[in-house]
Structures are given as structure tokens and as C-alpha cells.
Amino acid sequence: EVQEVESGGGSVRPGGSLRLTCSYSEIAFRPHCISWFRQNPRGERLRVACVDSDGRINYDLTVEDRFILSQDNAKNTVYLEMKYLRRDDAGTYFCAVGRSFYCGESGMSYWGKGTVVSISS
Numbered sequence: 001e002v003q004e005v006e007s008g009g010g011s012v013r014p015g016g017s018l019r020l021t022c023s024y025s026e027i028a029f030r031p032h033c034i035s036w037f038r039q040n041p042r043g044e045r046l047r048v049a050c051v052d053s054d055g056r057i058n059y060d061l062t063v064e065d066r067f068i069l070s071q072d073n074a075k076n077t078v079y080l081e082m083k084y085l086r087r088d089d090a091g092t093y094f095c096a097v098g099r100s101f102y103c104g105e106s107g108m109s110y111w112g113k114g115t116v117v118s119i120s121s
Helices: none
Strands: 004-007 010-012 018-024 033-039 045-052 057-059 067-072 077-082 091-098 108-111 115-119
Touching (some): 018 091, 033 077, 045 077, 057 067
Antiparallel strands (some): 033 091
């Protein structure tokens, strides 16, 4: 079992920046994928970025020029640097781990409790 803890959420103005952190317990299986999901107030969930155990990183098209995912394997941590935040970036951000190269929601086996990002002027 993998446990994740997200942190770094908060309230920022449009155009602002935040860095989210996902700290996870050791992942002893390969392949695997670590994904960031955003859930909006309507409950809709979007995968915004992910990294698999081969180090391949993918982004949703709506964030690829504004968000950067990075990983520190020594610290069991994944970061999501978010810049030029927009109102539609608001929501609860979850870190999740899946037991394959598939990084979509249905492939995730372990979920954190999320961290909330609010965007308002």
C-alpha cells in the first residue's frame, strides 16, 4: 500500500503561483504512475500531470505551458509548480499512485486526501 500526503494549497490571485507537494511512502512496485488530479466544485476530476516509473511526464493541454511536475526520488516527493493560475485552476488537488504505466483515474490505486487551491481576486 502507498500513502500520499499533499500540501501546498492555498488562496492566490489570478496570475499567481503555487507549488504543491506530494510526499509518498516508498513505492516498491514497477511499473507505476504518480498523477496529480484536480477536482472542481462540481466533482469533475481532471488529470493535470503525471510521471511514470520510467520518468515520462505528461500534462493536460490546459496546463502544459504553465505547470511543471518534478520528482525527487530520494525524498519520495513529487512537486507540481503552478504558474499563471487562472480561476478554472481552482479545486482540490489530489496525488494518486497507480500500479501500471497507465496514469488515468481508473488506473489509480492509492489516493491522498487532497489540498485545496482557491483562485480569487
